[in-house]
Amino acid sequence: MRLAGIFLALLLASPLAARARALADGPALSAPGAYPVGVRTLILTNPDQPDLLASDLAAGKLARRDRVLPVTIWYPSTKPKAGAAQVRYMQPGATPDAPSVFYRAGGAYPDAAPVRGQHFPLVVLSHGYRNWATSFADLAENLASKGYVVASIEHRDLEPKTLSNPQLSFATTVITRVADQRFVIAELARRAGEGPLKGVYDPDDVALIGYSMGGFGALTTMGAGLDPQGPLYKLAPFGLLKPFSALDPGFAAGLPRNVKAMVALAPWGGAPPLRAWSAEGLAGVTVPTLLIVGDQDDVSGYDPGVAWLYANLTHADRRMLVYENARHNIALDGVTSAQTQSFEAIERHEEPVWRRDRILAINRHFITAFLDERLKGDAAHGAYLTVATARAADGTWPLAPGASVGDRFAAPNDAGTAQYWPGFQRRWALGLRLMHAAPDKAALK
Known part of the structure; x- marks a missing residue:
């Protein structure tokens, strides 16, 4: 009974089980919105x-098959009936035949009736290598509660330990991320007027969010043609990366024009030895972009790595949010209650310095501000992206000795907090940097 009580307490303390409660020290825009959240799964099939x-591979014979992509979709829903059951999130098995395993309760309602007639913006979310679609449910539920439809792709990356040739796992991920993203964006746009979500989202008002390998895919999906002289390109068999490079005349034509904003969390591919793009290739991205990264990222790299990407996205209006002393795991929901005694699981999903709930809250705040500005035209929320100091610790909020402002937030239009990061409580904007660069007008000519 005591163990059961501990397990229940862990579940109730999770950010998903407590979606309706805002974190006490979370930034201003991290709190959930007013809508209940529904969740359902669509099965999309990309042929051949x-x-x-x-x-x-030895004989040079390439096989083809239809690629089945489950997509978990969160959306604003009507008020659920009293006693309606909330979602139980499942982690896919290690192989396609292995059963999924329950790992966490969520705050959304399966197959709830959607709110219709408002044409909410659509957010397509692409996970990292060997993550899964619902491992970003905290962000997805939060955005859906604020009036977004969030579609998270289940890429079903192959587990290396189950393969006779483990290298096929990562190779498959490299050649499928962009194709998966472009297909799902196009297919959801095509289906906007049919099915259970008919008329719920706007197919012409889309954002793309990618983490790690999902970020690699997002940058390429949005115009960063892979470098045909680069080391990554040369590793792919059968020339399978050619469609995603400048060598293919159809690459630019396939750019999804309905995507109005991109968020790349710790995107992979910017650092040697497998740098995916040239500086010229990155200049093909023109969509407004928010990069989020830890300055100690030892998977995607910081400098060189994500900071190099930021410097070379010269045709995009871009921002980069940096977690000081954070490594790579700045996006996932975190370990499940069953994994808390496994260092291997903690190393893959948690940060050695930062609190998980704090990271999730900060991500929700900045991603909300960015998407609200770009997809909803909300200049008031966009103002939270303008900070007085690039480094949060350099901000000042003068106060008389012994005085206190309690849990008050600095505000964009408050002269008394003008030199402090808006949206944060006094003393609590720490360990972060935020940079902004407008498109290079000379490079655009």
């Missing part, structure tokens, strides 16, 4: 895609 696992 490369299948490295079934191919004969």
Whole structure:
């Protein structure tokens, strides 16, 4: 009974089980919105895609198959009936035949009736290598409660330990991320007027969010053609990366024009030895971009790595939010209650310095401000992206000795807090940096 009580307490303390409660020290825009949240899964099938696992690499024979992509979709819903059951999130098994395993209760209502007639913006979310679609449910539920439809792709990356050739796992991920993203964006746009979410989202008002390998995919999806002289390009068999490079005339034509904003969390591909793009290739991205990264990221790299990407996205209006002393795990919901005694799981999902609930709250705040400004035209929320000091610790909020402002937030239009990061409580804007660069007008000519 005591163990059961501990397990229940862990679940109730999770950010998903407590979606309706805002974190006490979370920034201003991190709190959930007014809408209840529904959740459902669509199965999308991209026909005739490369299948490295079934191919004969030695003989040079490429196999193809239909690629099945489950997509978990969160959306603003009508008020659920009293006693309606909330979602139980499942982690996919290590192989396609293995059963999924329950790992966490959520705050959304399965198959709830959506709010119709408002044409909410659509956010497509792409997870990192060997993550899964609902491992970003905290962000997805939060955005849906604020009037977004969030569609998270289940890429079903192959587990290396289950393969006779473990290298096929990462190779498959590299050749499928962009194709998966472009297909899902196009297919959801095509289906906007049909099915259970008919008329719920606007197919012409879309954002793309990607983490790690999902960020690699997002940058390429939005115009960063892979470098055909680069080391990553040369590693792919059968020339399978050519469609995502400047060598292919159809690459630029396939850019999704309905995507109005991109968020790349710790995007992979910017650092040697497998740098995916040239500076010229990155200049193909013109969509407004928010990069989020830890300055100790030892997977995607910071400098060189994500900071190099930020410097070379010269045709995009871009911002970069930096977590000081954070490594790579600045996006996931975190370890499940069953994994808290596993260092391997903690190392893959948690940060050594930062609190998980704090990271999630800060991400929600800045992503909300960015998407609200770009997809909803909300200049008031966009003002939270303008900070007085690039480094949060350099901000000042003068106060008389012994005085206190309690849990008051600095505000964009408050002269008394003008030199402090808006949206944060006094003394609590710490360990962060935020940079902004407008498109290079000379480079655009």
